[in-house]
Amino acid sequence: MRLTQRARLWARTPVLTLVALVSVAALILLLHRPESAAEETTAAAAAGTKKAAPVTAFRGDQLPEYLGATPEKLAVKNVITSNPLLDDVDEPVGILTRATDDAPRANATLLVLVRNNELKGLLGTMRDVERTFNSKFNYPWTFFNDKPFSDVFKRQVRAATKAECRFETIPREHWDTPEWINNDITEVSNKILVEDNIMYAQMGSYHRMCRWNSGMFYKHPALKDVRWYWRVEPNTRYFCSIDYDVFRYMEDNDKTYGYVINIYDAPQSIRTLWPTTLEFVAKHPEYLHPNNSLAWLVDGNSRPNHHRIANGYSTCHFWSNFEIGDMNFFRSEAYDKYFEYLDQAGGFFYERWGDAPVHSVGLGLFLDQSKIHWFKDIGYLHQPYYNCPSSNKCRGCKAGRFVTTPSMNPENCINNFFKYAHAD
Numbered sequence: 001m002r003l004t005q006r007a008r009l010w011a012r013t014p015v016l017t018l019v020a021l022v023s024v025a026a027l028i029l030l031l032h033r034p035e036s037a038a039e040e041t042t043a044a045a046a047a048g049t050k051k052a053a054p055v056t057a058f059r060g061d062q063l064p065e066y067l068g069a070t071p072e073k074l075a076v077k078n079v080i081t082s083n084p085l086l087d088d089v090d091e092p093v094g095i096l097t098r099a100t101d102d103a104p105r106a107n108a109t110l111l112v113l114v115r116n117n118e119l120k121g122l123l124g125t126m127r128d129v130e131r132t133f134n135s136k137f138n139y140p141w142t143f144f145n146d147k148p149f150s151d152v153f154k155r156q157v158r159a160a161t162k163a164e165c166r167f168e169t170i171p172r173e174h175w176d177t178p179e180w181i182n183n184d185i186t187e188v189s190n191k192i193l194v195e196d197n198i199m200y201a202q203m204g205s206y207h208r209m210c211r212w213n214s215g216m217f218y219k220h221p222a223l224k225d226v227r228w229y230w231r232v233e234p235n236t237r238y239f240c241s242i243d244y245d246v247f248r249y250m251e252d253n254d255k256t257y258g259y260v261i262n263i264y265d266a267p268q269s270i271r272t273l274w275p276t277t278l279e280f281v282a283k284h285p286e287y288l289h290p291n292n293s294l295a296w297l298v299d300g301n302s303r304p305n306h307h308r309i310a311n312g313y314s315t316c317h318f319w320s321n322f323e324i325g326d327m328n329f330f331r332s333e334a335y336d337k338y339f340e341y342l343d344q345a346g347g348f349f350y351e352r353w354g355d356a357p358v359h360s361v362g363l364g365l366f367l368d369q370s371k372i373h374w375f376k377d378i379g380y381l382h383q384p385y386y387n388c389p390s391s392n393k394c395r396g397c398k399a400g401r402f403v404t405t406p407s408m409n410p411e412n413c414i415n416n417f418f419k420y421a422h423a424d
């Protein structure tokens, strides 16, 4: 950890490349040490030579005081053992606005970051979103790209909806790798990620995409006067008819963030995300919301190994390829300063911090947990994971299914949010 911080310092000040490389080699050794040490202990225990160190379970008293982790805050709230998607799933309780109601639309857009060569996958997803929802509500689509959209792209996308389509190019200063990132350190540290089987580790555009989705999208001038967004990704599927205005649902029922799927992250991709978050919170404890979801974030019991490698974060997160959110939250001083702090630390490039864990940690600390909503009625697939409700509004997905490969079912951590926050 100390070496990671030193690496960050080097990234900010000019140093000899040789020194950087030698030190990063030391970093490799250090980052790998805890796991190999644990493996050695286990192997030694198996051989009967040494007592195995138990996997450290989370203890509230290990948390720094400024997090305000009282026993009450860390207590288990609900234990749900059955699959809630197998019960009949209805529309959410609360104020619902129908397309025919004489009520204004929300200030909202369907938001898509996409490349020209993903047109086919996008058109399939647009067909689903239009069929299940938007043909009734007619919200505008906003498409973002780091390169200009081609004419073919624009023409075919326009033909897929009767709603307004906006095509936006991302300014270079929002997309390019920031100048404080040291390319030598990026190169070497991304090799560590490759050894840890982290997908897209050496793909610079993937790191930039995660950074943009973490802290840049809501700063784009085209969204300046827009409040709500529904993030849509090409090649995702929507299965269930949505007969109420989801944006109005959020606004009228005092919600800020909606999700469908929760999964664990690869802890090797976010080793220093939680420690860096703690540095930020130590400087700004005033941003913590009194009714936050801390217990969910720091849960060390469900996946102790993830919690250990991620240095105190469970890695359970809202899978952000679907999200319906209030950009005013992301624009808030708390979240935006948090993003700036993470950005300076360099983990979007030296590690592979995803926008999903970054959003989730920010929401989990700075937002009232009652404003987070599970859209269990929205049938969804982003390969390989589903949200599939039992409802006669759905076609084409098997109720209760989470993943096509049963061995991957343990990646589902949706019950953790119910356990430590709420199950409404």
Ligand SMILES: Nc1nc2c(ncn2[C@@H]2O[C@H](COP(=O)(O)OP(=O)(O)O)[C@@H](O)[C@H]2O)c(=O)[nH]1
Binding pocket: 112, 113, 114, 115, 118, 144, 145, 146, 147, 205, 206, 209, 232, 233, 234, 321
């Ligand atoms: N314009 C643009 N969009 C990108 C780029 N990389 C990823 N995306 C988009 O970002 C989203 C996430 O990328 P994806 O490849 O699906 O990542 P995954 O879901 O984590 O496997 C998708 O909407 C992609 O279309 C890029 O370099 N440029």
Ligand SMILES: [Mg+2]
Binding pocket: 233, 321, 382
């Ligand atoms: Mg994707």
